[in-house]
């Protein structure tokens with residue numbers, strides 16, 4: 607008992623027996639998995655298998671979908687994120703999210719990044735705020751491209767730059783986990799390569815969970831991979847094991863392109 611408590615608390619996120627329903631329809635069945643610091647975990651699987659649904663349980667983004675209901679337990683540093691006393695705004699700062707389609711606010715580049723630190727009270731004056739904005743843009747690999755036009759609209763940037771702006775926005779509130787839902791699917795190969803490089807650099811600071819359709823991308827960016835099928839977690843393990851030596855037939859069929 608004591609050992610299992612220690613083990614659960616040592617993971618950044620521990621999900622246990624998670625079920626998700628949309629009305630009467632079950633989208634996720636009994637998923638248990640851990641996510642660790644300094645590790646990129648890829649969630650892969652055929653369309654509709656529940657990758658995005660499961661990802662959204664990790665920062666309670668499913669709360670925004672009226673028909674969605676989550677059962678089971680998800681702990682962040684050993685603390686149940688579905689407990690009634692959990693502050694969901696704080697939770698989403700600690701577990702940030704980057705979406706498929708870049709979604710900057712229709713505000714300046716500066717304001718896109720400054721907004722979160724301001725509402726979370728992370729800066730006590732403008733100089734501190736400007737410092738957070740510069741640091742976050744730098745870490746997102748965007749500073750050099752935008753430093754001379756911080757007051758331009760975030761929506762005027764290219765798609766790849768917008769996605770890095772969204773990553774800077776997530777980083778600015780000092781998260782512990784970053785969730786990425788197919789962050790490159792709307793980007794060209796050059797912008798995709800930049801995001802992948804960035805994921806590689808960010809890995810040392812955060813636990814990163816990325817949903818991707820692209821198995822080459824999963825193999826390039828992640829150290830752990832979890833394969834989902836029909837709402838269930840079929841298997842998870844080191845990325846090299848999943849791609850070269852999967853234990854389950856269904857995983858083998860998927861990674862060899864027999865379906866999906």
Ligand SMILES: Nc1ncnc2c1ncn2[C@@H]1O[C@H](COP(=O)(O)OP(=O)(O)OP(=O)(O)O)[C@@H](O)[C@H]1O
Pocket residue numbers: 628633651652653654655656657658659660671673819
């Ligand atoms: N808002 C919603 N309301 C009702 N059903 C939903 C909703 N979102 C997803 N679903 C259903 O839940 C199941 C899992 O969908 P989800 O989007 O999580 O899968 P996915 O693996 O991320 O798919 P894709 O790779 O195509 O994005 C699907 O059957 C989908 O139709």
